[in-house]
Each structure stands twice: as structure tokens, then as C-alpha cells.
Amino acid sequence: MRSWLAQHLAALRDALRRLLAAPLNSLLSLLVIGVALTLPTAGWLTLDNLRKLSGDTPNVQQISIFLALDAGKREISDIESRLQASRSGSWRFVPREEALKRLQATEGMAEIITSLPRNPLPDAFVVTPGDTRPEALEDLARTFSSWPKVAHVQLDSAWVRRFDALLHLGERVVMMLGALFAGALVTITFNTIRLQILAQAAEIEVAKLIGATDTYIQRPLHYFGMLQGALGGLCAALLVSAGLRLLTPPVVELTRLYGASFALQGLSTGDVVVLAAIGAALGWLGAKISALIHLHRIAAP
Secondary structure, eight states, rough: HHHHHHHHHOOOHHHHHHHHHHHHHHHHHHHHHHHHHHHHHHHHHHHHHHHHHHHSSTTTTOOOEETTTTHHHHHHHHHHHHHHTTTTTTEEEEOOHHHHHHHSSTTHHHHOOOOOOOOOOOEEEEEEESSOOHHHHHHHHHHHHTTTTEEEEEHHHHHHHHHHHEEEEEEEHHHHHOOOOOHHHHHHHHHHHHHHHHTTHHHHHHHHTTTHHHHHHHHHHHHHHHHHHHHHHHHHHHHHHHHHHHHHHHHHHHHTTTOOOOOOOOOOOHHHHHHHHHHHHHHHHHHHHHHHHHHHHHHHH
């Protein structure tokens, strides 16, 4: 066991030495890998923030239940009981007097409201569903419409469906970008390892002559690919975090103008670890493929 650990530590030190031997080349490679990982990561964060924004913005994915004008306290209590029993999400009751005051506070509406002989607005319930899938929202709207003394149920299902379709399209695009740039990362590592093997071909041949196994020769190359990929993932996390810092103030101001309170969600510690692990895995894969191909060529007569 100690011998196995010593071999791996020696391979890791060798990989670090190779990285530090050409700092400029290593830095450029890390930046390229970082940019390759930044684009799909930024796309994933954008989708995640859009989902959060849709849940935090007022009047988005809410259902309004307007009661009949002749609905009394008994009918209102019955609707409240039905909402509690349905467990459809959170809800609040908006009395017609409160609705009238809000409308009266709207610019240009005060004189019009004062001239009316009576309050024309109905009592209403505003429901924020727990399940925001378009199909679930439409099912809830149909259920609410069937209740007694419910005059109208308002749900912008078309908008919800468009938004949901947009998110699904975005997910496909991000997946395609992720696969494309994962291939690019593997290719970058593949080429880097190829150049190292070609530069050290004579040393590798001598090592083979004195009995070094392929596993022994490949191990530092594998660690090199993993280190390069992991550091590239950390570089991508820094780039994404820097971009979020630049975008957060204008996004907060924009959402404030629409009556919402929202801040962009950044990468968590777990996300950074996953990003570095993905980079390390792709770097190892590129190094593994390159080592197998080019070491075989060196061994061939």
C-alpha cells in the first residue's frame, strides 16, 4: 500500500513539475479550458436564474379566482375550505374593498372610481400553486372554475407554456454546448499530452528498455491531464463569478422597476467542486486517449 501511494505521489509531483516548467503555455491552456467550461456553465446558470425569477416575480404563474358579485361570507368561507383541502399551494384573499382601493390609487383612476355608484369589483382569491407545470396549472384552473360562486378564473396558460418551452429549448442548447465544449477540452488535453510524449520520446524509449511498464509511464500524464482540467474548471468558476458581479447591479435595478426583488444566483461551493471534477474527468480522458495512442506508436517497431 505504501509503495502504491508513493508511486502516485511521485506521479503527481511529476505532473506539477510539468505544469510549472512552462508557466505561460500552462496559463494559456488553462484559460482556453476555462472559457470552454464557462459558456455551458453560464448557460446553465442563466436557466436556473430564469426559473427562480419566474417564481419570485409577482403575478407570474399565479391563478386569480374571481367570485360572483352576490357571493357572501358563507360562499367565501366555502372557497377557503376548498383551497385548504386541495393543497394546491399558498393563497390569499383579496376583498373587493381592498381591490377598489388599489385601483383607485392607480394614476388617473381616482375620479372615475369616485363617480361610480357602487363597487363593481368582486372578491377574489390569488393562488400561488406549488406545482407550476403548465398541465398542472390548467388542471387547477379547471377545478377552480367548477366551484360554486366562481365567476371567472384567470390564468395566462399560453404565457406559461411559452416560458416552459423556452426553458426546455434552453436546456437542449446548453446540453449541446456542454457536449461540444467537453469534446474541445478533451481535444486540448489530447494535444498537450501528445506534444509532451513527442518531446520526451527518447526518455520514454529508455524507460521502456530498463523495464518501465506502460502504467508507470502513463501515470504522470494522467495526473497532468486531471490537474489541467481541474484548474481549468476553477478558472471557469472565477470567470462566471466575475461576470455575475458585473451583471448583478443592473439586473437588480431592472427587476426593481417591475416590482420584484431579485438577485442573480451564483455558483455554490458544491457547484465549483462539481465543475472542477468535470474538468478533471475530461482532462483525464484526453490524457488517457492520447497516451494510449502515442505510447503505442513509440513502442511499435
